[in-house]
Amino acid sequence: MAIRVSGAQKRYGDHVALDIAELEIPSGRVVGLLGENGAGKSTLIDLIAGVSSPTRGHIETASSKIGWCSQRLVIDWFVSGWMNVWLGACLAGLSGSQAKEATDRAITQAGLDDAKLDSTPEVLSGGQQQRLMIARTFAMNPDIYLLDEPTVGLDIGNLERFTQRVREVRADGATVIVSSHEFEAVEDLIDDVIFLAGGRVTFFGSRRDFTDTFVTREVIRVVVDRPVDREELGEIPGCSMEVDGTAVVIDAPRGTDFAAVLSCLPADADVREYARQPVGLRQAVKWASQ
Numbered sequence: 001m002a003i004r005v006s007g008a009q010k011r012y013g014d015h016v017a018l019d020i021a022e023l024e025i026p027s028g029r030v031v032g033l034l035g036e037n038g039a040g041k042s043t044l045i046d047l048i049a050g051v052s053s054p055t056r057g058h059i060e061t062a063s064s065k066i067g068w069c070s071q072r073l074v075i076d077w078f079v080s081g082w083m084n085v086w087l088g089a090c091l092a093g094l095s096g097s098q099a100k101e102a103t104d105r106a107i108t109q110a111g112l113d114d115a116k117l118d119s120t121p122e123v124l125s126g127g128q129q130q131r132l133m134i135a136r137t138f139a140m141n142p143d144i145y146l147l148d149e150p151t152v153g154l155d156i157g158n159l160e161r162f163t164q165r166v167r168e169v170r171a172d173g174a175t176v177i178v179s180s181h182e183f184e185a186v187e188d189l190i191d192d193v194i195f196l197a198g199g200r201v202t203f204f205g206s207r208r209d210f211t212d213t214f215v216t217r218e219v220i221r222v223v224v225d226r227p228v229d230r231e232e233l234g235e236i237p238g239c240s241m242e243v244d245g246t247a248v249v250i251d252a253p254r255g256t257d258f259a260a261v262l263s264c265l266p267a268d269a270d271v272r273e274y275a276r277q278p279v280g281l282r283q284a285v286k287w288a289s290q
């Protein structure tokens, strides 16, 4: 167990931002923290990081080596970019050549070798500033990573570098909590999902179970070689169909068989295209939010 949340509540005046009876996050997993704007994701991350205290209840962590990468820019604007990363290594207790090595390694891993890190950070682009915070977090080499919207502003090369790095620290046994609205960016990365709604955990389990629980239907689109009328189509149990010229769009239970789809088409119409809407995190989050 890496993190245990017991009876934790965070209030702002009368507003309950977070209310979690019990939550245990195991070690060595990458956990996606998902939910709509205002669901309480940053509040939970801040409580685990210890930068904010619960109004009541407890948060325990198995290690005090926690790396926190905030959703908002938390950068020291008065020292160089390099020193910002070095401060992460120093916070983790490194000094001298060890701190320097950890800093340079994290800078390379964040793709910042060519950035102007001798200057104060205002000369960096938005994406470079974001990666500076990521580099500082990784320079700490923590046991628990708390990454609040870390992929915002990353181009595709840097996104791949980031996900690769997260996989490496997971393989080394670290626990990674990553909040995100960029579902495609984290889809293959996360093992488990915590879904928050109105400050409460409404789902906690594997990513696969999350998708299976919430995505129960799918859209299938078939294009045939001639225009068809709705009356020409047969019925498939549990499905609704719409026709648009040569295209037949079927709202079907997830996993509906291709043979069942074919059986509803007119015998003289040949299939030209066949596509299923992908079933993934984005669809699951959409349904979980309703």
Ligand SMILES: Nc1ncnc2c1ncn2[C@@H]1O[C@H](COP(=O)(O)OP(=O)(O)OP(=O)(O)O)[C@@H](O)[C@H]1O
Pocket: 012, 015, 017, 035, 036, 037, 038, 039, 040, 041, 042, 043, 044, 071
């Ligand atoms: N300092 C604060 N004072 C008052 N209310 C706050 C404060 N911080 C957060 N809240 C409220 O707590 C709730 C949860 O906010 P939080 O930032 O945790 O949401 P989130 O899930 O991270 O949202 P987003 O996806 O937009 O980043 C929101 O209703 C927000 O308005």
